[in-house]
Amino acid sequence: MKLKLLCSLALFGLLGAFAKAADPDFLSKDNWEGLEKYWKFEGSSIIGKTDANPGFNTFFCSKTKYTDFELHFDVKLTGTKWTGNSGVQIRSEIFDKEKFKVKGPQCDMGDRYWGSLYGEGMKEGMLKASKWDDVSTVLKPDDFNDYYIKVVGKKVTIKINGVTTVDQEFEVLPPAGVIALQIHAGNPMEVIFKNIKFKNLAK
Template sequence: MRLSRLCTATSVLALAALTAPPVARADDTEAFLRPENWEGRADLWKIDAKGRTVVGETKEDPKYNTFFCSKKKYGDFELTCKIQLRDGVGNSGIQIRSVLKDEKKFVVNGPQVDVGAGYFGALYGEGVGGYLLKPKKDVAKLKEFNDYHVVAKGTHVTVKLNGEVTVDAEFPDNGGKNPAPAEGIIAFQIHAGYPKMHVEFKDIKFTDLSKK
């Protein structure tokens, strides 16, 4: 009788384990957005870690592309956010697996998920030869805040813009000249050439897939 009860209890626990909903994977947004993890021109960038927001704003043309850069390097990751170019003015982007080339001007080289008229959702080569991957199709339905979803896993990169896949391919290597980077910094861009521009990245969510 005792054995029967034990077997029944064991069966109930096993069934509960099989039917229980999967545990949600914790994201790494808090650690990712800690202010001490970021560097850039203090006169141009602000970070609100609690609000999960990064804002870049210029009052005059900086004359060069400058970035707000993570100090930590990342390999595989998933990043989502909403991005606004206020009044549609300017050009921006999210650098992935990139390299900081100038520690005073915060100039960055590497793949960039592009943000700007005519370039939304593309993968651009910032300082490494121009376009790597153009969007799979034109994106017609843009919003004030556009939803970006970026996944870099191994040598593959996927970009979604407002739910539409714009890039889903292997990192191009330009004929071996620029091999797919295994890891690098993530950075947000302010583009040269505009007297004034305001870009906002909000509702940022980040998951470091390299450690999962």
């Protein structure tokens, strides 16, 4: 009960911080690009879905590059245990525009990776693994989970349903780059991002 109360208070604080922070340009359809067969806007939500294995990880990418920011959203991920996987790239780079492949730090989600910071396409691989014992107490499988990301300088903070999973500096963090949402190669999956709130801290 105490943990749930603390998590609720933490979420309330995050919502308050975003009360006057929305960046209307971030969610503009003109600010996003990717393979249309997999991605779509539905109102203010973004949905990624595959009906068959695409054969590669592909991303829905912001056209704008960002440095410091806060990103807060609810996310629902469905798929098999091992292939229901997604994530949010921060300060990343598109290296294959035909397939929208991306490399850079990824705020991970799926199976035991929820809340980890992973180096997608980076030689470092896992940058910081979340503690599953902490995440599993608040994670809601096959339902919407509250996901919070803050990037300032070299520091990255990640919270899942109010529980902090990453909060430290990373020397390998690029100075700027796109934000991108992932569809993972493998069996059919769907990821829904809703209630998206973005604050550009560099402005």
